[in-house]
Amino acid sequence: MGMDLMRSLSFPPGSHWAGRDDPGSSIAVPCFLHRWLAVSDYYQLDELLTPEENDLRIKIRLFMENDVAPIIPQYWETAVFPFHLIPKLGSLGFLGGIIKGHECPGLSATAYAMCISEVARVDASIASFCLVQSCLAMLCIAQLGSESQKDKYLPSLSKLHKVCAYALTEPDYGSDASSLNTVARKVPGGWVLNGRKRWPGNSSFADVLVVLARNTSTNQVNGFIVNGGSPGLKISKIENKVSMRMVQNCDIELKNVFVPEDDSLSLAFSRVMAAWVSIGIAVGVYDACRRYLGERKQWRVPLAAFQLNQEKLVRMLGNIQAMWLFGWRLCKLHGSGKMTIGQASLGKAWITKQARETVALGRELFGGNGIVTDFHVGKAFCDMETVYTYEGSYEINALIVAREITGISSIRPTSRL
Structure with missing residues (x-):
């Protein structure tokens, strides 16, 4: 990268390197x-x-x-x-x-x-x-x-000329995705979908939605590409969330929605990327904490000078190094075609658990300012709860790993009431 690129770089006010992009700098x-x-x-x-x-x-x-x-x-x-x-x-x-x-x-x-x-x-x-x-x-x-x-x-x-959503979860079924109630019935020229979905992100403004529904002929789950303006498709935004507030999660009702034959799909990478979302959140909180502890003072010394604060900061840093290496290895396994669903699930479960701890420590370090969105960590603290849950909760992912290492599945319990 040459001097022209250096002149084009701009760092936001308050960042550690703001004002350091002087072409005359020796760096x-x-x-x-x-x-x-x-x-x-x-x-x-x-x-x-x-x-x-x-x-x-x-x-x-x-x-x-x-x-x-x-x-x-x-x-x-x-x-x-x-x-x-x-x-x-x-x-x-x-x-x-x-x-x-x-x-x-x-x-x-x-x-x-x-x-x-x-x-x-x-x-x-x-x-x-x-x-x-x-x-x-x-x-x-x-x-x-x-x-x-x-x-x-x-x-x-x-190119984001169009936006898409992915509708799997239903009001009554989340982790148990095999029990979907949304159905697809074969008709001349295509399919008719009926059912309800809950939580799909981007869906209030999506141009297309990938909807998973149960084929009434085979009882198998198939995918269907549904246009956002299809007749019979009713979408309403879920209000009053305390996490991922900008994500437009919705309730969806499909009432005799017709899908042309050309838009039906024949049916654990996303779990790996969900783990990397949590790594990114943790890194952002750590960066904010390191800067904040160096700038804010109590008893005329920076907060970074206090032993308890230093220990929390070091614990956060250690978590991030371990999470990053875990996530990097998962990417390499995926790229070589060797990653198993259990490995992806362990990565998502463990990384999000460590990220959750890291973000909570960051919120503690910010004290009262840790609940104000202007200071970033409060927002990240709330958002981390969503990442901990979506793409399989910690518990479900743990059971998937256990099934792979023991050969015994305990995911679908039997009960007698």
Whole structure:
């Protein structure tokens, strides 16, 4: 990176490196950026990344720091999604993640993990928006759709010209996804869907929704691509959330919704990316704490000088190093085709558990300011609860791992009332 790029870099006021991009500075840009990224990278883990993965990581961080961080508190407070950011997110070139072809980026799992964690470092709601778009809806179309379906949907979705949602969970069924009540009945020319869904993100403004329903002929669960304006589709936003407030989660009712034959899909990467969302949240909280403890004083000394605060900060840092290495290894296993569903579930369960502890420690370090959205950690604390639960709760993921290592399943208990 040369001097022209150095002049183009802009760091937000208050950041550790604000004002340090003077072209006359003796600090070379690669070293400068490495030190800027290394606040939470105590073991130089970025050396495990390729130059391309690091460059993409820096690109996403600059966008999130400059374009997103200054405006996010007001949107979180009002539970409104910042729609004006969607075209900018689409132009960054990482949506579509690991999908190859059809104008998608074809990134490595590690590269996409870096992107999603950098987004989550600033805001988990926007990371969740990207996760739904790339790792749930788009990946479902890429893996199960026909070539004509991929050509029709993936190019516009990867550039965010269109937004998609993924509807699996129902009012009565979450972890037990095998018991879906939403049904699809075969009719001439296509399918008719009836049922209800709860919690799908992005659905209030989605152009298309990937809906999972039970085929009444085979009793198997199939996927269907439903246009957002389809007759019989009723979508209502879930209000009064205390976590992921900007994510537009909804209740969906499907009443005789017709889906053309061309839009039916033949039916654990998302769990890995959910783990990286929590890593990003933890890194963002650690970075904020390190800065805050150095700036705020009590009894005329920085909070960072107190032993109890130092111990909490070190515990947070240790958690982050371990989570990062765990997540990195999962990406490599996925990329080589060796990752099992149990490995993905263990990663999601353990990483989100450690991230939850890390974020809670950060909220403690901020004291009263830890519950104010302007200071970031309060928002992150609330958002972390959602990540801990979605893509399989800690308990369900633990049971999946236990089934794989013992050969005995205890996921579906039997009971006699």
